[in-house]
Structures are given as C-alpha cells and as structure tokens.
Amino acid sequence: MNKKQNSKQKIQKLAENDARPERAIQPTELLNDTLRRIFGCELADATQKQVYRALCISVRELLTEKNRVFGNRCTEKERKEVYYMSMEFLVGTSLRNNLFNLGLEAEFRKALADAGFDIDEIYAIDPDAGLGNGGLGRLASCYMDAATGMDYPMTGFSIRYEFGIFKQKIVDGWQMEFPDNWLEMGDVWLQAREDDAVEVKFGGEVREWMDNDRFKVAQVGYSSVMAVPYDMYISGYDSDAANRLVLWSAKLPQSFDMAAFSRGDYVRALERNAMAETISKVLYPADDHIQGKRLRLKQQYLLVSASLQSILKKHYKKYRTYTNLPEKVAIHINDTHPALCVPELMRLLIDEHDFGWDEAWDITCRTLSYTNHTVMSEALERWNVDLFREQLPRVYSICQEINRRLIEHLCAVYPNDWGKINYMAVIANNEVRMANLCLAACHKVNGVSKLHTDILRNGIFRDYCQITPERFLNVTNGIAYRRWLCQSDPLLTDYLKQLIGGDFLRDARALEKLLPYQNDEKVLADLMAIKRKNKERLAALIENQNGVRVDPDSIFDIQIKRLHEYKRQLLNILHVLYLYRQIKANPHGDFMPRTFIFAAKASAGYIRAKQIISLIVAASKLINNDPDVNDKLKVVFLEDYKVSLAEIIIPAADISEQISIAGKEASGTGNMKLMINGAVTIGTLDGANVEIHEQVGDENIFLFGMKAHEVEELWQRGYHPTEFITPELQAVLDMLTSGVLGQRFDDLVDSLLTNRFGTADPYMTLADFQDYARAQRDVAAVYQDKQRFARMSLINIAKAGIFSSDRAVKEYADEIWNLD
Ligand code: CR6
Structure with a gap:
C-alpha cells in the first residue's frame, strides 16, 4: 500500500470511529506524511511556511473526511x-479554531515544538x-x-x-x-x-x-x-x-x-x-x-x-x-x-x-x-x-x-x-x-x-x-464563546477550569458556577491578576504598533466596532477631551488613571465617520504628548480592526463601551464578547445591552442616557441640541474648532449644532453627554475599590452564558x- 492510501485510510478510519476519532492521531506522522506528499520534505528540513501549509492541509483533509461521513449519515437518516x-x-x-475544536491543539503544539517550531508563530501566518x-x-x-x-x-x-x-x-x-x-x-x-x-x-x-x-x-x-x-x-x-x-x-x-x-x-x-x-x-x-x-x-x-x-x-x-x-x-x-x-x-x-x-x-x-x-x-x-x-x-x-x-x-x-x-x-x-x-x-x-x-x-x-x-x-444574538473566551483568553479559561471544572466548555450556562465565589478575596485577586496579564499583552502590542506606552494599572476603557455615527464614538472622544480639560485645570487632583482604546474601520466613502477617526487620532496626539496629563490619561487608536486583533484586545478590557443612541443598535455582539471576558459595560439601554442588564442587574453595569421611547419623545417634542450645552461642553467643542488639535473639525461641530447637513445632532450625542459623563465618574469611583470592581467583573463572566451562540442556534x- 502506498503512503497516500495509507494516510487516507487512516483518516477515514478515524473519522468513522465515533468515540473521539482524533484522539488516535499521531501529529508528527501526519505532518510528515502531508509534507512528503505536498513538498517532498519532512519536518526536519521544512520551512515554517511549508509547515503551516502542511498543517492546514492535514486539518482540512481530516475535516473533509468527517464531513463526508457526517453527510452520509444525515442522508441515510x-x-x-x-x-x-x-x-x-x-x-x-481557522487553524487554531479547528485544532481547538478537534481537541488536537496540545498534541500539535508539542509535536511542532519537538521539531523546533513554535505553533504560535505558525498561527500568526494564518490570515x-x-x-x-x-x-x-x-x-x-x-x-x-x-x-x-x-x-x-x-x-x-x-x-x-x-x-x-x-x-x-x-x-x-x-x-x-x-x-x-x-x-x-x-x-x-x-x-x-x-x-x-x-x-x-x-x-x-x-x-x-x-x-x-x-x-x-x-x-x-x-x-x-x-x-x-x-x-x-x-x-x-x-x-x-x-x-x-x-x-x-x-x-x-x-x-x-x-x-x-x-x-x-x-x-x-x-x-x-x-x-x-x-x-x-x-x-x-x-x-x-x-x-x-x-x-x-x-x-x-x-x-x-x-x-x-x-x-x-x-x-x-x-x-x-x-x-x-x-x-x-x-x-x-x-x-x-x-x-x-x-x-x-x-x-x-x-x-x-x-x-x-x-x-x-x-x-x-x-x-x-x-x-x-x-x-x-x-x-x-x-x-x-x-x-x-x-x-x-x-x-x-x-x-x-x-x-x-x-x-x-x-x-x-x-x-x-x-x-x-x-x-x-x-x-x-x-x-x-x-x-x-x-x-x-x-x-x-x-x-x-x-x-x-x-x-x-x-x-x-x-x-x-x-x-x-x-x-x-x-x-x-449569540457568540461562539469557545473562540472568544477559551481560545483568546487561555489564562482565564485554564483558571476557570481549575476553579469550577470544565463543564462550561460544553455548556456556557455552567459559568454560573462562578457566582458563589463573588466574595472570595483570593478568587477576586486571581481574576485581577489574569486581567493584568492580558492588559500587559495589549500594552505591549500598543507600544509596538503605536509607539505609545500605556499603564496596565490604568482603566482600560475600550470601544471596538465599526465606525458609525449612531454608535457614537464621537460621544466617547468628546468626553475624553472633557476629562483632559479637567486634568489640565487641576493637574494635582485625585484622578483615576485611564486609557481609552479605540479600533474601528469606516466605510470607504463615509466621510463623517473618517472625520471622527481623525478626531480620535488628533486627540490622542495632543493628550499622549502632554506631560501634564501623562500618567493619568492616554488615548489609543489601533489600526486595522479585525477578528484576530479583537481576540487580543477583548481579554484586556476593563470597561466595554456600548453607547449607541437607544433604538438604533439592533443587538451588538461585541458587548457579549467583552462581557464574557470580564469587562463591565458602560452603555445605553439599546440592543442586547437590555438583556445584559437583565442578567447582571443594576449593580453590575453602568447605564446612562435616554431610553428608546425617550429618544422618540424628544424627537416628537423637538430636539434642540444647543439646549444641552454646558460651559464645559462648549469649551470642548471649542477645542475642535480652535486648531489646538493640530487641525480644525468645523464639520463635526456643525453637524452637532446646525441644520446645515440636515438634522442637527441626529444621534443626540449632546443630549446624552451629561449623563454619560456622570456614568464615567461612577466608573472611576467604583474602580478605586479594586475588589468591588473585580466582583462586578466576575458576575459579568458568570452571567454571560446565555449569550452563547449554542443557545441562539x-x-x-x-x-x-x-x-x-
Ligand atoms: N451592523 C447590527 O447593526 C447586530 C449585527 C448582527 C448589524 C448589529 O447591531 O449585532 O447586525 N446589522 O445581528 C447589519 O449589519 C445590517 C451589524 O452588524
């Protein structure tokens, strides 16, 4: 029997065997076999790219066969x-996800390490x-x-x-x-x-x-x-x-x-x-x-x-x-x-x-x-x-x-x-x-x-x-939490496995077993230590990509999603500038250090969204280079937001920004991914935030802003954004038009104040500003009490099971x- 048949038959046998077929796989043998077939070499003399391709092809062949057997079974029945x-x-x-799902991650990691390859470097090749x-x-x-x-x-x-x-x-x-x-x-x-x-x-x-x-x-x-x-x-x-x-x-x-x-x-x-x-x-x-x-x-x-x-x-x-x-x-x-x-x-x-x-x-x-x-x-x-x-x-x-x-x-x-x-x-x-x-x-x-x-x-x-x-x-909506928690946050996952057992890997609702530990100081400290490690990893990435040093002990406040006016990244950055002015006015005041992290793509032709990105980038330049605020406030815009970047950002989040105008975000799913990784939401009662609130209760979420019906009522009554501008907020808007940001953002301010482009402030950013600032003050106050914040975080993880895509499907x- 030649080698090709041999390996095909092996895979077939594996796939037909009901009890955990993949358990019997010999990673080194399988890889060598694929390498010989495709590249005419073996692990000992293969390049990293060849190993990557051979590994993917081996996994693909395994899945092809599984699909054939599964398909036949479905047809029969x-x-x-x-x-x-x-x-x-x-x-x-796909690579890491497939190996994880097949239960082969550890075996392949070891086999590759034995041959002198680091599987994480191979994962990094996977686009x-x-x-x-x-x-x-x-x-x-x-x-x-x-x-x-x-x-x-x-x-x-x-x-x-x-x-x-x-x-x-x-x-x-x-x-x-x-x-x-x-x-x-x-x-x-x-x-x-x-x-x-x-x-x-x-x-x-x-x-x-x-x-x-x-x-x-x-x-x-x-x-x-x-x-x-x-x-x-x-x-x-x-x-x-x-x-x-x-x-x-x-x-x-x-x-x-x-x-x-x-x-x-x-x-x-x-x-x-x-x-x-x-x-x-x-x-x-x-x-x-x-x-x-x-x-x-x-x-x-x-x-x-x-x-x-x-x-x-x-x-x-x-x-x-x-x-x-x-x-x-x-x-x-x-x-x-x-x-x-x-x-x-x-x-x-x-x-x-x-x-x-x-x-x-x-x-x-x-x-x-x-x-x-x-x-x-x-x-x-x-x-x-x-x-x-x-x-x-x-x-x-x-x-x-x-x-x-x-x-x-x-x-x-x-x-x-x-x-x-x-x-x-x-x-x-x-x-x-x-x-x-x-x-x-x-x-x-x-x-x-x-x-x-x-x-x-x-x-x-x-x-x-x-x-x-x-x-x-x-x-x-629901999320594939085995990717968004188990694979992207292995530290937390391993810890949870030890603490509450591995049931949650099959059934996300089992995360509730964490609830009894909400007053356990040791567990809360462990969770904070894991979060800190994930924040260090993100801080390293930020330093590498943006050349900005951020403090892993500051609050990591994160808004990651498409750039769209209704999602109100503008509200977030206006508030950042508002904080900046407060610190400048009182540089020795007691201020909880914070890092605001954004990542977002704007549709290519969506100019207003691109202007908002520019504003965030300009604000980050001003703030990150100002020695007066340096250890207290940082702003980061990470380029090229995508799934693999999200997998690194999300485990490092303390605060999850879900601040769309109520009634517009159909659901949101980033909110669920951040929650299951222990981030606490600051948000409006919009989309699935409503159900997140139902799960965790008033105590474990920072709600603010108008509810959907209040938004409607305000439209009915007539919305006049200028009525909501306090002197502090006016001073922030003045920063946008004065040139202190290195450029002027007249269009953005116009869009908030006048009807020149249609409705003034169509997403009611100014109407919700004061209450957002209030909720952000609450965040800072609660974070001072590390244990209390850790408890909120724990409860968010424990109650996130309902947002599994298993439930939705x-x-x-x-x-x-x-x-x-
Ligand atoms: N943009 C919604 O806006 C929802 C997802 C998935 C969106 C968002 O709130 O979570 O779908 N809508 O249901 C569309 O794409 C049209 C989205 O992703």
Whole structure:
C-alpha cells in the first residue's frame, strides 16, 4: 500500500470511529506524511511556511473526511438540513479554531515544538478571512461553528471575494484603504469543485409562449456567468460533525472564450473574462448602509441563484421530488442581501421544474425564513426598478406578480388604506423593496434582540405583524464563546477550569458556577491578576504598533466596532477631551488613571465617520504628548480592526463601551464578547445591552442616557441640541474648532449644532453627554475599590452564558428551521 492510501485510510478510519476519532492521531506522522506528499520534505528540513501549509492541509483533509461521513449519515437518516445564505461570513483565522475544536491543539503544539517550531508563530501566518464587515458577518460564522458543534447539518453559502474587508492604515491622521489579498495564504483552506459549477444568467429579456397548451416563460438573450463552488470546512467543538461553507466564485463559461478566440479576438475575450470575474472580486465595505450599485446586485444574484440551484439538485437526487422541500430543507435569508431567494426559488420551481404558481408559492414560503439586522432606514435595501429589470428581467417579472397578488390581498385586509398598502408593497415608487419581499413570503421573521424585535413588531414591520403576528419572533444574538473566551483568553479559561471544572466548555450556562465565589478575596485577586496579564499583552502590542506606552494599572476603557455615527464614538472622544480639560485645570487632583482604546474601520466613502477617526487620532496626539496629563490619561487608536486583533484586545478590557443612541443598535455582539471576558459595560439601554442588564442587574453595569421611547419623545417634542450645552461642553467643542488639535473639525461641530447637513445632532450625542459623563465618574469611583470592581467583573463572566451562540442556534433550529 502506498503512503497516500495509507494516510487516507487512516483518516477515514478515524473519522468513522465515533468515540473521539482524533484522539488516535499521531501529529508528527501526519505532518510528515502531508509534507512528503505536498513538498517532498519532512519536518526536519521544512520551512515554517511549508509547515503551516502542511498543517492546514492535514486539518482540512481530516475535516473533509468527517464531513463526508457526517453527510452520509444525515442522508441515510433523511435529516432536515439548513442552508444559511449570507453575503458575509467573517471567519477570521481557522487553524487554531479547528485544532481547538478537534481537541488536537496540545498534541500539535508539542509535536511542532519537538521539531523546533513554535505553533504560535505558525498561527500568526494564518490570515484572517475577512469576508464580512462587522457584526452581521461574524454572527454568521459564530452560527456555523455552533451548529456544527451541536451536530446540526448546516451549510453556509456566500461569495469567495478575492479581496475581503480592506486593510486600514492611518496616514497623516486620515483612514486609507488597502486591498486585502487574503487568498495568497488563505487559499489553503479552500477546495474548488470545478465540476459542480453552475450557470447564472444576467440581462436579456423575458419570452413567453404556449407549448402544448402549457404557458411557458424563459429568459432569452442573456449573458452567462459560471459560479464555481469552493468549500471551506467548518469544525465544531468536540463533535463528530463537520459542515461546509460554500463560497461561489464567478467565471466566464468556456464556450464564450472559444468563440472570441476563434475570431482571433484574444484581448476582447480576456476583457470579458475579467468583467465576469469582477462579480466576486471584492466585498462591499459598507455596514448598515446600502449603495444600490449594479455590481452588488449581481453579487447577490450570483449567490442566490447558484446556491438555490445546487440545493434543488441535491434535494432531487435524494428524494426525486421537490414537493417535500419545506419538510427537508430550511433556507435562511441573513438580512435582505439574499432576499432574491424569494423570486429565484419561484423562478426555478415554475420555469425549470414545471410547478404552478400557487404550489410554488406555498413551497417557497414554507422553506424560507428571514432575519432582520437593522432598523436604520438607510440600510433597508431598495433597488431601482430599471436597474433591477435590466439585470434580472425574469426575476423582475416574478416580483411584479408577487406584488400584484400581495396588493390584492392587502386591499382585502386594509380596504382603502392606500398609505399602508403602499408602505407594504414589494414594488412601489419605482423601487423593489427587499425587506417587503421577505415579509411577503417568509414563514418566520426574526429580530436579533428583545428590544429590536419589539421595534420591528410595533414599528417598521407593524402592518405585516398585525396580519400574521405568529410569524414574528425574537432570537437574541449569540457568540461562539469557545473562540472568544477559551481560545483568546487561555489564562482565564485554564483558571476557570481549575476553579469550577470544565463543564462550561460544553455548556456556557455552567459559568454560573462562578457566582458563589463573588466574595472570595483570593478568587477576586486571581481574576485581577489574569486581567493584568492580558492588559500587559495589549500594552505591549500598543507600544509596538503605536509607539505609545500605556499603564496596565490604568482603566482600560475600550470601544471596538465599526465606525458609525449612531454608535457614537464621537460621544466617547468628546468626553475624553472633557476629562483632559479637567486634568489640565487641576493637574494635582485625585484622578483615576485611564486609557481609552479605540479600533474601528469606516466605510470607504463615509466621510463623517473618517472625520471622527481623525478626531480620535488628533486627540490622542495632543493628550499622549502632554506631560501634564501623562500618567493619568492616554488615548489609543489601533489600526486595522479585525477578528484576530479583537481576540487580543477583548481579554484586556476593563470597561466595554456600548453607547449607541437607544433604538438604533439592533443587538451588538461585541458587548457579549467583552462581557464574557470580564469587562463591565458602560452603555445605553439599546440592543442586547437590555438583556445584559437583565442578567447582571443594576449593580453590575453602568447605564446612562435616554431610553428608546425617550429618544422618540424628544424627537416628537423637538430636539434642540444647543439646549444641552454646558460651559464645559462648549469649551470642548471649542477645542475642535480652535486648531489646538493640530487641525480644525468645523464639520463635526456643525453637524452637532446646525441644520446645515440636515438634522442637527441626529444621534443626540449632546443630549446624552451629561449623563454619560456622570456614568464615567461612577466608573472611576467604583474602580478605586479594586475588589468591588473585580466582583462586578466576575458576575459579568458568570452571567454571560446565555449569550452563547449554542443557545441562539438551538432557538433557530427549534422555532424557525424545525430541525430534528
Ligand atoms: N451592523 C447590527 O447593526 C447586530 C449585527 C448582527 C448589524 C448589529 O447591531 O449585532 O447586525 N446589522 O445581528 C447589519 O449589519 C445590517 C451589524 O452588524
């Protein structure tokens, strides 16, 4: 038997063995085997990069085999499967996560060390797969991990962007974007399946005709793009399952090239090729915002059409019918980006599989479900009718028919209420509205936190909810805490294992076993010592990247998330300047030393957000170089926020800034990651902060600001920001316009005070300022009492279990997808 077969069989045997298959693996043997196959060398003479690739390939092969066995088992048992459609999966790095999940971390660490390699250096080679913007994309990845850990058959579908979220650099205080060529190293995780490529049709027109008394419709004169699937295998903690994330890549069909080649038109053929391939070139870098670009619509259709075609093909092969689709398949629409699932599934059933409208509609509705992730009006996707019809003529004609029938129905439910009917329509005012398309079809619609779902029910989706309230439910977001706690904070994890046992690794609710220790001085001191170590690690990174020395004994106050006005990084930095002025006025006063740490990317075209970054950077220059405040106040902006950077920042946080204007942050998930690492929240009652507050109680959170209904009431009454300006706050605003920051921020101040750009202070930063400053004073006062703060921190860790993505995925599985 040759070596290749030998290793394949070994893996197969391992994967088929139910009881912890990976336990039997010999890391050195496996690595040497892969190195010989791929590079013709062994550990003794391999380079670090070769070892990295060989390690990834070994893990990938292990997972491939697990996936095959798991898939067969699911097919045998005819288990219902879920397909999670999402334009974003913010995977982050894979190697450490996979080894951890497979229970192989320690073995490989040792084997590599024996061969003279440091596994942490090898981890550092693994690039972040940044195929997402922020919370929504990371949530999708957390759900894949959790579903796999719980043995649910779940496949993710997305796009194989050649360039993920851009790399951020700050040049002269201004954000610059650089391409993220993640595939250079990251391709090692992907397995192409050229033979399973699927044709996707754009443009052309709709032709209708009669065929033996049957009415037929088809799209003609279209141009084709081939979608090629690439598999990325997803592991689950201590689980027999392995699932797949399928990423589609756009390619021109072969036949097309040939025609041009035969005319000798080589350059044009290549040009066309490049045009087709731009569809999967780059991730759109806007978060909570739409741009309405043609290329983006094409990306969405590529994802939806290719995925649905492959789902239907697999289903038919298994069951030889489509009528049982809703019993065996759940397709989830992650935000409206894949909302084209509604008309595309209709199109495939009607045009390609001969269903009549009513039966196709019944199958479509019972198969699809939808999660809404925002109430921000600028993020609700709407497509210009002309653009939509030009690119997707047949899909458009189906949308028209959906709309016609919908309006007929609504006229019966809300007779003569044209305002309402117009608001609920799928096509109106020359636009196709993607949220209404989902609301018209999906059998379940959910929000992502209690408050957010209430706002959907009583606010933007009220009219739909009134007709069928049973379709609307809440599933509060959750996080893959094995990545965000266990892997990113090994010190805390090991300590917890010793103190309360390892149950929490399987069930996050077991973290509550920490509660009885809340008055145990030794435990509180140990927790503080661990936090201090993590702060030292972050301080070293800050010194290395920013050349700024920060004191690990100061309060590490952290705001990390996308830069968006509603998230109010501006409120934070204005308050920092306010503190700066206080210290300057009283340099010998008793002041709790604090370090304010920011990291955030702004969407490339979002100028106001970029100005806020500049302000933070300018403030940090002024403050960090002022000897009067030096040991008391520091401000740091860390470049290029991404999953792997978050994994280092979060364990070092004392204070978690969750300060969005109430009613706007659908949930937030950073708030949960920081909490489970022992950070205490300073926040508004917004998104999942409401539920964090429910868990920890008034005593263990610093709440401030208006509640969602108070925000609404103030808008009703009329909001005049200048009424909220005290002399101290005015002095801070003056700093922005005076030039002391090295440049002037007139635009930012204008946006707070005048109507020149629309509403003055649209996120009510000034209205909440005083109470925020009060809450920050409370933070400083409490922190003086180290034990009291440590107790708050302990309670936050102990009560964070409910925010596990295991809980969230189980709710989806039980209440939305009806998985067994
Ligand atoms: N920007 C919400 O704003 C939520 C995530 C995941 C967001 C955020 O509050 O936690 O989704 N929304 O549900 C969108 O992306 C549209 C986000 O990440």
